[in-house]
Amino acid sequence: MTILSFDKQALLTALRGILPADAVLCETEDLRPYECDGLSAYRELPMIVCLPHTIEQVQAILRVCYKMQVPVVARGAGTGLSGGALPLENGVLLSLAKFMSILEIDTANRIARVQPGVRNLAISQAVAPHGLYYAPDPSSQIACTIGGNVAENSGGVHCLKYGLTVHNVLGLRVLAMDGELLEIGGATLDSPGYDLLALMTGSEGLLGVIVEVTVKLLPKPERAQVVLAAFDDVVKAGAAVGDIISAGIIPGGLEMMDNPAIRAAEAFVHAGYPVDAAAILLCELDGTNEEVSEQILRVRELLQAAGATQVRTARDEAERLKFWAGRKAAFPAIGRLSPDYYCMDGTIPRKRLPEVLKRIAELSAEYQLPVANVFHAGDGNLHPLILYDANKPGELERTEEFGGKILELCIAVGGTITGEHGVGVEKIGQMCVQFAPQELAQFHAVKHAFDPQGLLNPGKAVPTLHRCAEFGAMHVHKGTLPFPELERF
Amino acid sequence: MDTNTDISSVLQEKVLDAIAQHIPVQIVGRNTKAFYGRTPLAVPGILPSTALAHPCVVGEHLSVAGHCGVISYEPTELVITARAGSSLSGIEALLATQGQMLPFEPPYFGAHAEDTLGGTIACGFSGPRRPYAGSARDVVLGMKVLTGKGEILRFGGQVMKNVAGFDVSRLMVGALGTLGILLEISLKVLPKAMLEKTQVFSCGAQEAIRRMNAWAGQSLPLSAAMFVDGQLHMRLSGSHAGLAEACKKLGGEVLAHEDMLWASVRDHKHAFFHGDTPLWRVSVPSAAPLIDIPGSWLIEWGGAQRWLKTAMTSEAVRERVVAAKGHTTLFRGDDPQGKIFHPLSPALMALHQRLKAEFDPHGIINRGRMYADW
Numbered sequence: 001m002t003i004l005s006f007d008k009q010a011l012l013t014a015l016r017g018i019l020p021a022d023a024v025l026c027e028t029e030d031l032r033p034y035e036c037d038g039l040s041a042y043r044e045l046p047m048i049v050c051l052p053h054t055i056e057q058v059q060a061i062l063r064v065c066y067k068m069q070v071p072v073v074a075r076g077a078g079t080g081l082s083g084g085a086l087p088l089e090n091g092v093l094l095s096l097a098k099f100m101s102i103l104e105i106d107t108a109n110r111i112a113r114v115q116p117g118v119r120n121l122a123i124s125q126a127v128a129p130h131g132l133y134y135a136p137d138p139s140s141q142i143a144c145t146i147g148g149n150v151a152e153n154s155g156g157v158h159c160l161k162y163g164l165t166v167h168n169v170l171g172l173r174v175l176a177m178d179g180e181l182l183e184i185g186g187a188t189l190d191s192p193g194y195d196l197l198a199l200m201t202g203s204e205g206l207l208g209v210i211v212e213v214t215v216k217l218l219p220k221p222e223r224a225q226v227v228l229a230a231f232d233d234v235v236k237a238g239a240a241v242g243d244i245i246s247a248g249i250i251p252g253g254l255e256m257m258d259n260p261a262i263r264a265a266e267a268f269v270h271a272g273y274p275v276d277a278a279a280i281l282l283c284e285l286d287g288t289n290e291e292v293s294e295q296i297l298r299v300r301e302l303l304q305a306a307g308a309t310q311v312r313t314a315r316d317e318a319e320r321l322k323f324w325a326g327r328k329a330a331f332p333a334i335g336r337l338s339p340d341y342y343c344m345d346g347t348i349p350r351k352r353l354p355e356v357l358k359r360i361a362e363l364s365a366e367y368q369l370p371v372a373n374v375f376h377a378g379d380g381n382l383h384p385l386i387l388y389d390a391n392k393p394g395e396l397e398r399t400e401e402f403g404g405k406i407l408e409l410c411i412a413v414g415g416t417i418t419g420e421h422g423v424g425v426e427k428i429g430q431m432c433v434q435f436a437p438q439e440l441a442q443f444h445a446v447k448h449a450f451d452p453q454g455l456l457n458p459g460k461a462v463p464t465l466h467r468c469a470e471f472g473a474m475h476v477h478k479g480t481l482p483f484p485e486l487e488r489f
Numbered sequence: 490m491d492t493n494t495d496i497s498s499v500l501q502e503k504v505l506d507a508i509a510q511h512i513p514v515q516i517v518g519r520n521t522k523a524f525y526g527r528t529p530l531a532v533p534g535i536l537p538s539t540a541l542a543h544p545c546v547v548g549e550h551l552s553v554a555g556h557c558g559v560i561s562y563e564p565t566e567l568v569i570t571a572r573a574g575s576s577l578s579g580i581e582a583l584l585a586t587q588g589q590m591l592p593f594e595p596p597y598f599g600a601h602a603e604d605t606l607g608g609t610i611a612c613g614f615s616g617p618r619r620p621y622a623g624s625a626r627d628v629v630l631g632m633k634v635l636t637g638k639g640e641i642l643r644f645g646g647q648v649m650k651n652v653a654g655f656d657v658s659r660l661m662v663g664a665l666g667t668l669g670i671l672l673e674i675s676l677k678v679l680p681k682a683m684l685e686k687t688q689v690f691s692c693g694a695q696e697a698i699r700r701m702n703a704w705a706g707q708s709l710p711l712s713a714a715m716f717v718d719g720q721l722h723m724r725l726s727g728s729h730a731g732l733a734e735a736c737k738k739l740g741g742e743v744l745a746h747e748d749m750l751w752a753s754v755r756d757h758k759h760a761f762f763h764g765d766t767p768l769w770r771v772s773v774p775s776a777a778p779l780i781d782i783p784g785s786w787l788i789e790w791g792g793a794q795r796w797l798k799t800a801m802t803s804e805a806v807r808e809r810v811v812a813a814k815g816h817t818t819l820f821r822g823d824d825p826q827g828k829i830f831h832p833l834s835p836a837l838m839a840l841h842q843r844l845k846a847e848f849d850p851h852g853i854i855n856r857g858r859m860y861a862d863w
Contacts, residue, residue, distance in 0.1 A: 108702055108776035131706065153652045164650065166659070167627050180836050187774040189619070189793045192816050192831035193841055193859075194668070195626055198659035202652045222708035242565035248588055248680035288708055291731035347648040349566050379649035380566075419650035427653075434653055439642045445847035446655050449840065462654065 004090055006068040008047065014068070015050060015092075018060040025049040034093050037078040037085040038140070041342070041396060042425055046073070046087030053098035055175070055211045062209065063179040065092055071455050072177070074205045076117060076148030079140040081343055082424030084152065084204045084460055094209065096147050102126050103212070110217045111170060111187055116147025116210045120154075123215060132217040135162035138420070139328055147210045153202030155420035157253045157327070160378035161286075162218070164420070166201040171214035174200060174207075177451045187214060199446070204422050205457040207450040221286035224252060225296055226320045229303040230277035230310040234258060237279035238353040240306035241377045244283065247302055249295055253284035254378035255327050258357070261334065261372040261385070268333035271326025272319070274310055281308075281377065282327055284320075330374045331385065338370075338387035342399050346410030347419035350380045359409055360384055367402040369395075381419035382410070408433055423461045431461075432468035440465060493558030495572065497633075497641060497672050503551055504670070504853070505639040513548030513853045516666040518574055518608040521599030525612055526665050526858045528825035548856070553607055553670060560673060561647070564589060568630065568647050570675040573607025580606055584678055592622035592679045596755045607671045613663025616755040617713035617724070620705070620775070620790045625662055628677040632658035634669035637849025647675045660844075666855040667863070668848040682726030685712065687750065688741035690721040694779050694788065697721040701791045702776040709735050715754055715789040717761050724751060754789060761787045761796070767822035769797040769806060773815030780813050782806055796820075803828065830859060 015024045025031055026048050036043045052058045065072050071091035078085055087093045099115035102123070106112070107130045112123055120141040124133040137156035138144055144154070150172065153165045162168070171185035185197045200207055231237040237256055244251065257265065258279050266273045273280055281303070285295045296313060303311045314320035326333075334341050348356050357373060364371045364386075374383045384406055388399040407417040407430040417423070417430040431440065443462040447454065463471070507514050517523075557574035564587040571580055577595055584590055594616030595609045615624040631645030634657075644657040661668055692700070697716035704723065705711060710731055713724035722744065725735050736743075744750065753759040762768065771780070775792035784799025799806060803819065810817045816831040833841060838860070845852075845863050852863060 106774075106776075107706065109774045110702075110706055111774070153656075155650055159650055163623065163627065164652075166656065167623060176836075176840075182836055182840065183834065184837075187814055188772045188816065189775075189790065190613070190624065190663075190772055192818070193833050193837060194664050194844060195613075195660050195662055196837075196840070198626060198656045198662075201656065203655055207655075219706050219708050245567060245680075246565050248683070250679065288710060288727075288731050288734060290734045291710065291727055294728050294730055347646075347650045349563070349568075349648060351563070351566065376650070381650045414646070415648050416646050416651040416653050418653050419648070420652060422652055423654075431653065436642070438640050439644065439654070442636070442640075442642055442657065442848075443655050446657065446844070449843035449847045 006070055011064070011068055011070060012048065014064045015048065015061065018057055018064065019050060019052060023051040023053070025051070034075065034078070034087055034095070037075070037080045037083060039081050039083040039086075039424065039426055041390070042083045042086050044087050044089055046093035047090055049093045049095060051095050051098055055173075055181070058094065058175055058209060058211055059179045059181070061092070061094060062175055062177060065455065066178050066453070069453065069455065071458050072209075073457050074151070074209050076145035076151070077119070077143050079144040080148060080152060080422065080424065081345070082418070082422040082426040084422050084424035084457070086425050086460075088458070096145070096209075096211075099147070099211070105130070106187070107132070109187055111214055112217055113212065113214045114146055116150075116213060117145050120144050120146055120149055127217050128220075131220050133220050134215050135168050135218050136165050139331065146213050146215065150201055150210055150213055151203065151205050152422040153420070155376070155381065157255055157376060159376065159381075160254060161250050161252050166198055168216045169197065169201060169213060170216055172197060172200055172210055173212035175209045175211055177208070177453065177455050182208065185214070202422070204424065204461040206447050206461055207456065209456070221252070223289045223292045224284055224286040224320065225292050226314045226323050227283045227285075227296065227299055227303065228273070228312045228314070228323055229281045229283070229308040230274040231279045231281070231307065232277065232309050233307075234279040234357055235354045236307045237281050238350065238377070240281060240303055240308065241350060243302045243306050244299060247298060249285070249299060251283045251299075251378060252286035253282065254376075255282040256280070256375040256377040257327065257330060258373040260370065261330050261374050264333040264337055264372060265326040265330050268336060269325045269329045271322050273326055277309065282323055327374070334372050334385045334387065339389040339391065340387075342386040342388060342403055343421075344384045344386070344403050344406050345381070345418050345421040346407055346415055347379070347381045348410050348413050348415035350377065352413040352415075356382065356409060356413060360406060363402055363405055367398055369399060369402055376419070379419070380415065404430060425460055428460070428463045428467070429471040431463050432471045437465050437468065440468065494555055496556045497635065500551065500553065500556065500635055500670060500672070501639055501641060504635055504637070507548070507853045508639055508851050513856050514551040515548055515858075516611070516670055516855055517550045517552050518554050518605035519599060519603040521604045522608050522612055524598075524821055527829045527861065548853070551670070554605065556672060559583060566647075567649070567678050568675060569678055570647060570673060571606055572673055573605060573610075573671040575606045577604045577606050577609055578602045585681070588681050589678045590681045591676065592618060592628055593625045594618040594622075594755060595625065596757070598756065606674060610662055610674055611664065611666045611671055617715065617751050617789060620793055621712050622679065626659050629658050629662055629674065630677055631675040632661055632671060633673035634661060635672055636669040637851060637854045641672065645675065649677060665859045667845060667859050670854065682712070683728050684732055685724060685726045685747065686732050686736060687722055687724045687744040687747035688736055688739050689744045690723070690741040691719055692721055693719070694786065697788065698776060698779070698792045704739065705775070705791050709738065711791075713751055713789070714791040715787070717759070717787040722750065754787070759787070761785070764798065765822060766798040766800060768820045769799065770818040770820045771795040771797050771810050771815055772817070773810065773813050777813045777815065780809050782809050807831065828861075833860075
């Protein structure tokens with residue numbers, strides 16, 4: 001039992017004074033569904049769960065917690081993959097799940113004002129009758145919420161051309177830990193003062209609680225078409241991506257899968273993938289009809305010249321969707337092959353792909369854990385999926401160590417430990433490798449400006465220097481960094 | 490092209506000196522944007538030890554122009570990294586050799602295009618392509634900065650997707666150097682379009698706003714939209730076949746020498762920008778109806794950025810723009826010691842001050858350039 005610095009009973013009484021009885025949960029069976037997010041390897045029962053449905057209620061909850069010094073973890077749909085919404089045993093879990101309304105669709109200005117618990121896909125569905133959509137499309141878009149998307153700066157398969165969440169959000173209403181309401185941005189393309197919108201996006205719930213989001217909507221492209229290319233060598237597939245971009249073409253989506261990922265996806269959704277290929281590329285071109293027609297021809301030529309063993313253009317919309325279904329179902333497909341899988345999320349400069357894949361394969365043999373690779377090739381975001389069995393003693397620990405090595409490899413080649421899933425609790429150790437102590441101290445300083453008492457999602461995203469010292473003692477052997485043979489940037 | 494010179498340790502020493510001696514510094518590149526932002530009154534001489542407490546002391550120039558050169562450029566990775574003092578025109582010329590560009594179409598306010606990359610990013614300036622290809626802030630991937638604590642720190646990186654740590658690099662864009670001295674900047678670049686064409690239409694301002702927004706809601710290869718003097722100009726970028734079809738849909742007359750028009754609007758060389766009347770930048774939701782303020786207007790960014798020349802008082806201009814859900818910047822003219830940037834709510838102002846204190850606890854860099862009190 002942890003010793004609480006506050007009176008739990010007094011806290012419950014205060015929260016029950018703010019919320020209806022069924023919106024304050026504290027019985028173990030009621031708390032169970034909130035014990036983890038999409039990264040289920042980490043679990044913790046929260047002390048109390050609050051389910052407010054108005055901004056005033058959230059404000060009142062925060063004021064109580066602020067006064068009583070109770071830590072708060074905000075949560076959307078709980079689909080995050082880095083443990084960002086992992087509860088605290090001595091804290092309040094603040095669920096924004098009841099904030100499900102689309103408040104305004106402004107077609108003239110092409111914006112939508114929505115509550116944080118609205119699902120990503122629900123926005124695009126609601127505005128589809130106007131020929132508009134919301135561009136970022138993380139694979140979890142059926143379930144994940146826009147509030148969580150902003151907190152994590154979520155991506156998807158169309159980031160190279162259409163950007164991440166940070167490029168597609170115009171305004172936020174945010175509650176600070178003391179309950180103060182901050183209006184950041186709005187319906188304009190920019191706002192006066194510092195770019196707090198950029199700072200809030202991807203801040204993993206450490207700076208404020210998002211209670212409203214204004215998103216930018218884009219016109220649906222007149223046409224989208226997909227080309228599937230198979231390669232007998234991943235290096236050739238990687239080079240083909242460079243060739244397409246060198247030719248001045250920015251595809252709407254550009255995805256790569258390696259052989260284990262292809263086989264898993266094909267067995268699961270029968271997308272029509274060539275199962276003997278070492279790698280496939282999916283290249284989606286979108287825009288006006290004429291533009292797409294021209295680019296399809298050009299891309300086919302480029303892929304053939306790059307040594308593709310097969311180049312297929314989707315014959316119709318049904319086949320296009322089938323090609324994508326395989327990619328979008330890649331994670332669950334791999335989940336069928338193994339009791340558990342662990343999804344990594346590094347970004348690397350694309351030209352370093354061959355050596356990174358080679359090193360991952362070596363590590364896979366060393367740790368005796370199979371890996372499938374799914375790659376947002378256009379923007380360099382690599383998702384190696386490590387297959388393991390949590391019921392086998394020691395296998396999770398080995399998987400995590402292997403995963404940590406992959407992240408450190410990404411840093412060593414000039415990339416980053418997380419492209420779109422966030423740091424959360426999962427990659428907090430590797431933050432010590434990616435950033436110098438003074439940089440981490442500056443992140444803490446930024447947090448201090450928003451949340452001086454450190455009550456919002458403490459222990460996530462930015463490690464303490466003390467923690468780094470411990471991590472360093474484990475991982476840096478005799479002063480040498482991992483992968484000394486690799487050139488650093 | 491600039492010579493490749495790294496003077497970051499010299500700059501760091503100067504900042505540490507400034508901290509030790511309580512003498513604030515003013516960051517200067519090629520001094521092409523001195524007109525922008527507040528110009529706090531300089532008091533001759535230094536007031537020892539009490540200098541920082543004196544609101545009027547702005548301190549000595551700290552020149553970053555010598556910190557220049559492209560550090561890396563990878564056309565197939567779509568990323569360039571350069572030192573802040575690098576010339577913007579040099580960078581654009583280098584990108585052009587690979588058929589690439591800076592997507593945000595930055596303006597040149599210097600008389601001979603001597604503008605630096607650092608100044609452009611610190612001001613957060615973007616040109617006509619901004620609503621369609623993103624802003625200066627949108628393309629920033631990472632930065633190396635020298636804070637007011639005298640520390641050299643790196644944030645972000647050289648890859649498109651990176652969510653490790655708070656997005657401090659983008660926070661620096663438009664912060665006018667008040668949070669730190671920009672040393673190195675990594676930017677996403679894009680291929681240039683094969684072809685650009687501009688169609689012209691005669692219509693009134695209100696009709697122009699309506700059309701710009703209606704077209705922006707359709708799948709069209711738009712890359713700029715501007716209205717001035719009864720003429721709406723729509724620029725399209727793409728391939729031959731794509732543009733031919735799009736122009737047919739839009740109608741209008743073809744404009745010859747279209748690149749000259751867009752450069753003149755971008756750089757404020759267009760006749761509209763001549764004269765001494767105070768110039769306001771008005772940022773509103775793109776479809777906002779015309780705002781009733783006497784003066785002349787140039788409407789661009791598809792309606793989202795509007796330039797206003799008016800003799801009306803600041804208070805009156807701001808009141809009417811706020812009613813249209815917008816905000817304002819006094820871009821040129823009027824009182825350089827006054828409220829140049831839009832007033833912030835008390836809660837936001839307090840947060841700005843706390844952030845400033847976390848990056849520049851001694852209050853030594855670009856004091857008073859953005860808001861009077863810090």
